[in-house]
Amino acid sequence: MIKITLPDGAVKEYEQGSSALDVAKSISEGLARKVLAASVNGEVWDATRPINSDASLKLLTWDDKDAKSTFWHSSAHLMAEAVEDKFPGAKFWVGPPIDNGLQKGFYYDIDLGDRKLNEEDLLELEKKMAELAKQNNTYLRTEKSKAEAVAYFTEKGDEYKLDLLQNLQDGSITFYTQGSFTDLCRGPHIPATGAIKAIKLMSIAGAYWKGDEKNKQLTRIYGVTFPNQKELDEYLALLEEAKKRDHRKLGKELSIYKMDDEIGPGLILWLPNGTVIIEELEKLAKETETAAGYKRVVTPHLAKESIYLTSGHLPYYADSMFPPMEMDGEKYYLKPMNCPHHHKIFDADQKSYKDLPYRIAEYGTCYRYEQSGELFGLMRVRCLHMNDAHIYCNREQFAQEFKAVNEMYIKYFKIFGVDKYVMRLSLHDPAKLGQKYVNEPELWKETEDMVRKVLIDTNTPFVEVQDEAAFYGPKIDVQIWSAIGKEFTLATNQVDFNSGLKFKLSFTNKDNQPEVPLIIHRAPLGTHERFIGFLLEHFAGKFPTWLAPLQVRILPISDKFMDYANTILQKLKNADIRAEIDDRNEKVGKKIRDTELARVPYMLVIGEKEMNEGKASIRRQGKGDLGAKDLGEFITEISAEIKERSL
Known part of the structure; x- marks a missing residue:
């Protein structure tokens, strides 16, 4: 027993x-x-x-993340069985599950020879998968010796599985069979195919074998499955909504930003509407940071090679940095991080324990050489504007300072209506000390324990992830979810026990002895680029009034009310409300529709009655007609809404 x-x-x-x-x-x-x-x-x-x-x-069960992963991996095998039935001789590389934000399901990379798939092929494969699923075939696990496995795939002439087998140890090799399909796989799998009730093959793409463009291009088929049709329908509806909210689509429609080939890939041109959003975010950050005791600084966009050798960015981060420029016999790099510059500011004069915690902040511009294939709208760019700050403190102050940073994150979440979030505590891998991570095992343990204790003591939701720390210390990656459940990595809160030593930073402690400060790197609003991309999708372009590029549009029903419209416009501007007049020779119905599409929070419709009474008919984005109001009353109400940063 x-x-x-x-x-x-x-x-x-x-x-x-x-x-x-x-x-x-x-x-x-x-x-x-x-x-x-x-x-x-x-x-x-x-x-x-x-x-x-x-x-x-x-x-x-289905509610567990690992169960979903198993379900989707089993579905990849079911799809492979359908592919093998339709295209005998097909060869299979890898077929992993996917659970990345809104992208869920699985894919399989397949060598179909010269065959090119189309949408009709996907529909036929879906039908075949449904037919096979109904057979309720068991997923059968068998253990094989390496020699048996090699012999099996040699006979099939499958170079892809033979390549995988090269790196597998004898005694660790398993096959899985369901129905007529057998594959090299470590599993696990669901008990039987009958659990797969709803199937949708989403798309076809090309994928180089092993991700190397020198290798053959395989056919990648993406799919998703669910245990019932209702959940599949809901998921597909969510994807449709996500398409409407795509920040690249909304960014163009709302004139937020532009990218231009002559400027260069990954380099954003912020249009006037986008610049308004940037300025409002900076205003929020500056107010919050000033109240929290931060001092503002400004640093240059580049620096000499020596500072990045000191910081460790060149040995650890060189692939993500732009190539150097040579001037006066010196190499200069565009800065990938603000940290080294801030360390020099700390070191500008001698500090004592009375000066700590020393908090400095800036919206610093950084440059990172992201690979062309990784660039993605505002989410992955090469020039980024970071809500950066560094806190220099002693060990006694650390817990309170780290807690205060986390509380700042939560304050921002409330302002932007972020209801779901989790902190990912990223830890080091002891096996990679001296390679990926600085070789200070005792300091790693100390700082990881300190961060974990703060999270536990403050009841902050968090998960631990191995081998994702910064090279100089543990960090928290902040994961947030948009209104439709799309996951984003917003920003980080990092502990640095290494830079103080490398830059020879010190303060005089209470015993009049030099002591190296701990450093907290934090960026609660991330970068303008990523955060505005998130906000576009989170709000579907319908920004709260305080953040909207245009807050009010005045719609005169004919030209004879233009003088009154201009009077209203001036009063709104005097109250620091962003407003404009729609003076086009169009019917008011079209003006209203166009303003709705432009996602302007408020419309003021004016005609003879409104002019005679000194009022305006108010329309609210998404709510329709709110009735006529005195102009002074409206200005008071919208001003309060803006000041409170109301959602």
């Missing part, structure tokens, strides 16, 4: 070789029907795999 420990702490005995599915059945048949996979001692397994020793067990 073996002992199985369940998540609630209960311990039950089962026959050796029992599976997670057997355990589920012993609890209830209804639960067993929902189980897709299992976590055995923290490792995701097939629900049907025999358990031969005492173990902790968690049954995974």
Whole structure:
């Protein structure tokens, strides 16, 4: 007998070789029907795999992320079976699950020879997948020796699987079979194909084998599946909404930004509307940071090579930096980070413990050489404007300072209506000290423990992720979700125990001895580029009034009311409200429709009645007609809305 420990702490005995599915059945048949996979001692397994020793067990159903991953990976195998049926001789590279924000499901990279797929092929493959799913074939796991595996794929003439086998150790090789399809795979998989009820093959793309453009281009098929049609329909509807909210589409429609080949890829031209948003965000940041005791600084866009050798950016970050410029026998680099410049500002004069914490901030312009294939609208650019700051403190001050930064994030979340977020505590990998990470094992442990304690003590939701720290210390990556559930990485909050040593920074402590400060790097609003991209999609271009490039449009119903329109315009401008007149020779209905499409928060429709009464008929974006109001009353109300940064 073996002992199985369940998540609630209960311990039950089962026959050796029992599976997670057997355990589920012993609890209830209804639960067993929902189980897709299992976590055995923290490792995701097939629900049907025999358990031969005492173990902790968690049954995974559709609501678990690991279950979805297993479901979609099994769906990739089902699609491969359909492809093999339709295109005999097809060869398969890799077919992983995808769960990246709104992009969910799976893909498979396939060598179809000279065959090019089209939309009709996808529809036929969908039908075949549905037919195969209904057969409810079991996903069968078998262990193979390396020699057996090599022999199998040599006979099939499959160079792709033979290549994968080169890096696998004997005794670790497994095959999975469902129906007529067998594949080299480490799993896990769902119990049987019958769980796959709703199928949609989304698109076809090209993908170079191993991602190397020197290799053959394979056909990549993307798909998504669900355990019922309702969830698939809801997901497809969400994707349609996401297309409407795509920041690249809205950025063009609303004249927020432009990109130009003669300027260069990844270099954003901010148009007047986008510049208004930038200025409002900077105003918010400056108000918040001033209240929190930050001093503002300004630093140059480039610096000599020596400072980046000192900081470590050149050895660790060289591939992401622009090539150097040579002047007067010296190499200069466009700055990829503001940090080294800020360290020099800290070091401009001697500090004592009374000067700490020392907080400095700027919206610094940085340049990073992102690869051409990685550039993406505002989300991945080569010139970025960062809401950057550095806090220099001692160890006693660290917890309060780190907590205050996290509280600043949460304040911003409330302002922008971000309801879902999580902090990713990114840790180092001890095996990579001296390579990817600075070789200070004791400092790594100390600072990681300090950050973790702050998060726990403040009840901040967080997850831990190995091998994603900055090279100089642990960090928090802030993950947020837009109004439609799309995930974004907003910004970071980083601990740096290394730069103080490298730059020989010090302050005089209470014992009149030199001490190296801890440094916190933080950027709560990230960069203008990424954050405005997020806001465009989050608000679907319908910015709250305080952030909207144009806050009010005045719509006279004919030219004879233009004098009154100009009077209103001047009063609005005197109240610092961004407004304009639509003086086109168009019917008022068209003016209203166009203003709705331009996503202007307020419209003031004026005619003879409004002019005679000193009023305006107010229309609110998304709410329609609010009735006539005295102009002074309207200005008071909208001014309060702007001042409070109301949503």
